[in-house]
Every structure is written in C-alpha cells, then in structure tokens.
Amino acid sequence: xxxxxxxxxxxxxxxxxxxxxxxxxxxxxxxxxxxxxxxxxxxxxxxxxxxxxxxxxxxxxxxxxxxxxxxxxxxxxxxxxxxxxxxxxxxxxxxxxxxxxxxxxxxxxxxxx
Numbered sequence: 001x002x003x004x005x006x007x008x009x010x011x012x013x014x015x016x017x018x019x020x021x022x023x024x025x026x027x028x029x030x031x032x033x034x035x036x037x038x039x040x041x042x043x044x045x046x047x048x049x050x051x052x053x054x055x056x057x058x059x060x061x062x063x064x065x066x067x068x069x070x071x072x073x074x075x076x077x078x079x080x081x082x083x084x085x086x087x088x089x090x091x092x093x094x095x096x097x098x099x100x101x102x103x104x105x106x107x108x109x110x111x112x113x
Contacts, residue, residue, distance in 0.1 A: 013094075016034075017098060020098035020101050021101060021105075024101065024102040027098060028099065035095050035096070038088050038092050038095070039088070039092065041088065042088040045084065049080055056077045057077075060074055060075070
C-alpha cells in the first residue's frame with residue numbers, strides 16, 4: 001500500500017514539474033487551486049486534530065471526576081507526528097518553486113506570462 005502511495009506521489013510530482021517547465025502559463029492557471037487545496041486539507045486536518053484532542057481530554061477529565069478518590073489507570077494520547085505538519089509546508093513550497101521556475105530559468109518573456 002505504501003509503495004502505491006509513493007508511486008502515485010512521484011508521478012504527480014513529475015507531472016506537475018513537466019507542466020510547470022513546458023507550459024508555465026497553464027501551470028499559473030492551476031497554481032491557485034492547487035495551493036488552496038493543500039492549505040484547505042491542512043486546515044481540515046488541524047480542525048480534526050484539535051477536536052479529537054479536546055474530546056479526549058474532556059472525556060479523561062470527566063472520567064477522573066466520576067472516580068474521585070479512586071486510583072484509576074487513565075489512557076494517554078500520543079501527539080501527532082511532526083511530518084503531518086511539515087508535508088503540507090513542503091508541498092506548498094514546491095508548488096511555489098514551480099511557479100517561479102520560468103523566472104529562475106530565465107525563459108523568454110512570452111513563456112513567463
């Protein structure tokens with residue numbers, strides 16, 4: 001399963017790179033929807049994670065309130081892995097790099113705009 005996800009991700013990266021290099025005008029048209037979808041997915045995940053964490057600790061607090069004076073073993077919640085925060089940032093950075101690619105490569109002005 002992981003190999004399939006990596007393969008599809010690499011195909012998407014190489015396809016976007018090809019489009020940004022060969023068709024910079026076309027890439028500029030799809031840049032805003034791409035970057036907006038990356039930030040929207042990140043925002044949705046952050047809201048989900050906040051809700052899950054809040055719900056967990058609220059339930060834990062209520063469990064402690066119901067068992068005052070008793071010694072109980074309470075579960076713990078692991079924090080989200082760091083890569084969940086860094087991957088959207090890396091994707092947004094790469095998409096922005098591709099948008100600036102015509103300027104970096106000093107393509108003729110007819111290909112830039």
